[in-house]
Amino acid sequence: MDCPVRKRFKMLSEAGAGGYGTIFEAKDIVHNKVVVVKRIDHQGKRTQYHNYNEIGILSAISHKNIVTYYDAILYFNEKKNIEEAWIVMEFLQGGSLQECSSALRLGFTHIAYIIREILLALEYLHKMGLAHRDLKSSNVMIGVDGDIKLIDFGLCEDMSSGPRYGTLGSPYWLSPEMIKQQSHSFATDIWSLGVCLIELILGDVPFDTPLKCMFKTATVGLHESIPKDIPEMTKDFLKQCLTQDQFQRPTSSALLQHPWLLVPGLADGIKDALDAIFVSKL
Known part of the structure; x- marks a missing residue:
């Protein structure tokens, strides 16, 4: 220096x-x-x-x-x-996914774009043998130009030597296996992605207290939190992310091939929808 x-x-x-x-x-x-x-x-x-x-x-x-x-x-x-x-x-000028989800109701094509971009980051990490282990809406940044970037790698872990044990991360986004202190690996990131998707749809995390959310996650799961009036492809994608059995949960690569993420219009990004949120920060 x-x-x-x-x-x-x-x-x-x-x-x-x-x-x-x-x-x-x-x-x-x-x-x-x-x-x-x-x-x-x-x-x-x-x-x-x-x-x-x-x-x-x-x-x-x-x-x-x-x-x-x-x-x-x-x-x-x-x-x-x-x-x-x-x-x-x-430095990424803009705000977090948490700010975005609480300030604006995005259309499902815009939501699909955000989820796809996060998945691309997860696929890259997972192929590198890394699990993020703290994926949540405040750890996803959205630039004013529509760039989506994953941040905060304080809990990221190399899984090349096998799964890990223990509960760590943030309550609302914890996977069932984490809460029950079972072995966990890349699939825990997929569960957390599902919770982020619920936030984008509802504007907030499921349930009003972290303990209630953790209890539901560890027992019956979060399928009851999936809105009934959303498009069927979105609903199917979300159900796959929130598969209770981690060994049945799809990989990041598999989810990138889900029909919901292959719909026309995703390449247009989300900048047009973000101007209302971030223009005041410019």
Whole structure:
């Protein structure tokens, strides 16, 4: 690095914060461009392992539907007296799928386009042996030009050595196998995709509390949350994503061949529908 971290980046605004750390929109002075900086704690061996895992995965992948990684920097925060990891990524002007689903009722062709783009990212990851494991509406970004990009790889895991165990992720999007702490693999991302699709249709997650959603997911499933008045092809696609048995759930590659994602008009994208949401941010 050519200059100290604080001189290289000018923080413009805080874009989000949570257990993962803090996200900033920043100006990279060295490269003269606006970027996103994910600033996370780097204390303790377990945390460091997860940070290095996320950085390693981001630096190894490249796809049009996945956020672009630029750099990673270890920085000692003297004010807090802790070491931090700063992950630098592309800035995507727009908003999240969560914002989009709550602000606008999209047509089913537009929804199909979004789901297809997410699936293309998942197919790429799965072929690389990676499961995202935290797919949710706030981890999908939609650019003002209609680009769809998957973000936040903090829980992403290499599955080449076999399935994993444990419950991790966000309650509403957890698969049945995750909740029951059974083995899980790529199919858990497909379930989460189904919940994202429900959000796009209904404008919100199914059920009003995370515990109720988790209970339904682990017992009878979420088929009762599928609206009855949606197109049959959409309904069939959603039912396949929300197949209770993970071993019967279709793969990302198989779902990309579903008739719903092959309808005419998908190539037109969704920019025309997004202007009403994001034009105020330009």
